[in-house]
Amino acid sequence: xxxxxxxxxxxxxxxxxxxxxxxxxxxxxxxxxxxxxxxxxxxxxxxxxxxxxxxxxxxxxxxxxxxxxxxxxxxxxxxxxxxxxxxxxxxxxxxxxxxxxxxxxxxxxxxxxxxxxxxxxxxxxxxxxxxxxxxxxxxxxxxxxxxxxxxxxxxxxxxxxxxxxxxxxxxxxxxxxxxxxxxxxxxxxxxxxxxxxxxxxxxxxxxxxxxxxxxxxxxxxxxxxxxxxxxxxxxxxxxxxxxxxxxxxxxxxxxxxxxxxxxxxxxxxxxxxxxxxxxxxxxxxxxx
Amino acid sequence: xxxxxxxxxxxxxxxxxxxxxxxxxxxxxxxxxxxxxxxxxxxxxxxxxxxxxxxxxxxxxxxxxxxxxxxxxxxxxxxxxxxxxxxxxxxxxxxxxxxxxxxxxxxxxxxxxxxxxxxxxxxxxxxxxxxxxxxxxxxxxxxxxxxxxxxxxxxxxxxxxxxxxxxxxxxxxxxxxxxxxxxxxxxxxxxxxxxxxxxxxxxxxxxxxxxxxxxxxxxxxxxxxxxxxxxxxxxxxxxxxxxxxxxxxxxxxxxxxxxxxxxxxxxxxxxxxxxxxxxxxxxxxxxxxxxxxxxxxxxxxxxxxxxxxxxxxxxxxxxxxxxxxxxxxxxxxxxxxxxxxxxxxxxxxxxxxxxxxxxxxxxxxxxxxxxxxxxxxxxxxxxxxxxxxxxxxxxxxxxxxxxxxxxxxxxxxxxx
Numbered sequence: 001x002x003x004x005x006x007x008x009x010x011x012x013x014x015x016x017x018x019x020x021x022x023x024x025x026x027x028x029x030x031x032x033x034x035x036x037x038x039x040x041x042x043x044x045x046x047x048x049x050x051x052x053x054x055x056x057x058x059x060x061x062x063x064x065x066x067x068x069x070x071x072x073x074x075x076x077x078x079x080x081x082x083x084x085x086x087x088x089x090x091x092x093x094x095x096x097x098x099x100x101x102x103x104x105x106x107x108x109x110x111x112x113x114x115x116x117x118x119x120x121x122x123x124x125x126x127x128x129x130x131x132x133x134x135x136x137x138x139x140x141x142x143x144x145x146x147x148x149x150x151x152x153x154x155x156x157x158x159x160x161x162x163x164x165x166x167x168x169x170x171x172x173x174x175x176x177x178x179x180x181x182x183x184x185x186x187x188x189x190x191x192x193x194x195x196x197x198x199x200x201x202x203x204x205x206x207x208x209x210x211x212x213x214x215x216x217x218x219x220x221x222x223x224x225x226x227x228x229x230x231x232x233x234x235x236x237x238x239x240x241x242x243x244x245x246x247x248x249x250x251x252x253x254x255x256x257x258x259x260x261x262x263x264x265x266x267x268x269x270x271x272x273x274x275x276x277x278x279x280x281x282x283x284x285x286x287x288x
Numbered sequence: 289x290x291x292x293x294x295x296x297x298x299x300x301x302x303x304x305x306x307x308x309x310x311x312x313x314x315x316x317x318x319x320x321x322x323x324x325x326x327x328x329x330x331x332x333x334x335x336x337x338x339x340x341x342x343x344x345x346x347x348x349x350x351x352x353x354x355x356x357x358x359x360x361x362x363x364x365x366x367x368x369x370x371x372x373x374x375x376x377x378x379x380x381x382x383x384x385x386x387x388x389x390x391x392x393x394x395x396x397x398x399x400x401x402x403x404x405x406x407x408x409x410x411x412x413x414x415x416x417x418x419x420x421x422x423x424x425x426x427x428x429x430x431x432x433x434x435x436x437x438x439x440x441x442x443x444x445x446x447x448x449x450x451x452x453x454x455x456x457x458x459x460x461x462x463x464x465x466x467x468x469x470x471x472x473x474x475x476x477x478x479x480x481x482x483x484x485x486x487x488x489x490x491x492x493x494x495x496x497x498x499x500x501x502x503x504x505x506x507x508x509x510x511x512x513x514x515x516x517x518x519x520x521x522x523x524x525x526x527x528x529x530x531x532x533x534x535x536x537x538x539x540x541x542x543x544x545x546x547x548x549x550x551x552x553x554x555x556x557x558x559x560x561x562x563x564x565x566x567x568x569x570x571x572x573x574x575x576x577x578x579x580x581x582x583x584x585x586x587x588x589x590x591x592x593x594x595x596x597x598x599x600x601x602x603x604x605x606x607x608x609x610x611x612x613x614x615x616x617x618x619x620x621x622x623x624x625x626x627x628x629x630x631x632x633x634x635x636x637x638x639x640x641x642x643x644x645x646x647x648x649x650x651x652x653x654x655x656x657x658x659x660x661x662x663x664x665x666x667x668x669x670x671x672x673x674x675x676x677x678x679x680x681x682x683x684x685x686x687x688x689x690x691x692x693x694x695x696x697x698x699x700x701x702x703x704x
Binding site: 012045048049050051052069070073074076078080082083084085086088089093096097098100101102103106145149 | 510
């Protein structure tokens, strides 16, 4: 299965939200990193066939998804950013409703909903109204509904918003367990969401694909740009103003700084291996 | 599909406001059923007395019937026991003279002016007067025939005026010469007719509050992105929403109609199904149909009105991004023809407004006044009655509006 994004563009007046974005997805987990306003949500909406592109196309195995229509959406699972819900519905109602919209027969739907609600830890409270749920519970419900039809294409827009670290870890495991034979696209600000599970990372900046590579190679581009050095506490402010400091740790009377910079920040600075967070800060330094 | 429809109905009804509204509206409807026009609770005893009194004169209005009524009235007026004393009579006459009436007029006054107050206010006398008025049914019909003919010939141009005049004369002429009107107790049917005037405030309000959210709430709650990305989000879901809306609308309308029929049958009875509908004051129907046929015709048009009203609300909902805005716009657009009186404007503008009002969904929902006057349209050399044209146009517009609503949601772009 191959999902091809071919020069996808979305323009609103003078503003270009997505700019000639081209990429090909095959099975695996793809992480999409980008700052607010970089075009991730717009891109995902076009991939879900709920927003018409200004130009370009999305092709599944060579066929435009608009042409495929229901046949495409049958394979799709989508969790939007700030997903909406029906406050007076229970989680059980919500899941069964979406099961019917995704074409599951009643009996299959009930079994599937039970399985998914158990997986996200909401089965015990399935009869309670969604309006009584916490933000994290609602997000888990959103993840569950995205998986109802065992989708072959799973698009998750900021799926871990509102989840605590334990829930985020559980989410990563759920995605990993359910990603075999699927195309998964996951957008996030939280680097750790994708760092451990994604096969490929894409950086999106100002509507364009800035960089893409496998997870183990994505940081190669900045391998010479990440530094570690120890400074006196009085000098911390100066480094903060002049460089991107990705980490700051007090170590006795000194402060250990981790800096992302193309130039060596100091003679004492030592080059260290970059991580995904360093890469994110490097790309979005203007927005930090 | 059925499951989706069930959930759409649940979405509309699960809101506490919807359930509360149903109960309030049913209660209001019930209260109005139980109250008479004077604002007091209907008395079974009074109804029974009226039924008994009026049933005495039930029958076809013909020469024998008319003669019988006339003689009974004359007999009542000439009965000395029913008249005031001589002194009181003189006082009444002097009163008329003081008000400026001539002696000649006063001398010719009949006994109606000298009946005792308890006779004047009695049920038996008033029923007799009502029957006497009914005996002039054919005369009034003939008068209307002549008046309408003259009106259309005067105002219409050439063939159009002549065609409309001929049609009106034919319809009223039939009532005057060939139709056999029946008189009798028919309070139940009059009550049912009156209850139609509440339709905008009972059924209309309910539909505006519940159905206005059918699409607009998906936008405001941001569930549109989830729905439209599902397999059936651009097909079955929309059919289900439309289906649920019409099921709810027609279901509630049937409930109200059923409630009205049952309570009216229980309180007033449904006697008088064969009696005539025209009162020649507010109801100048050219149709030779009795109460029962009129009831059915009004309900058919009212049902079309419910469908039309529902279609418009759906369209407003799908076009609007806010449930609140949908409710406000729907309320203003749909209820204003009954809440606000349109000022009398002359000329072409006035006629246009007058014609446009006939096509308002809320007027169709009430429906009773469509059958109280003659109105025809001269189309391709033929006269087509308004009572056919308006429902047909409403049906066609409903189909068009629903199609637009379907396409609008299907093509909706999630942009925020």
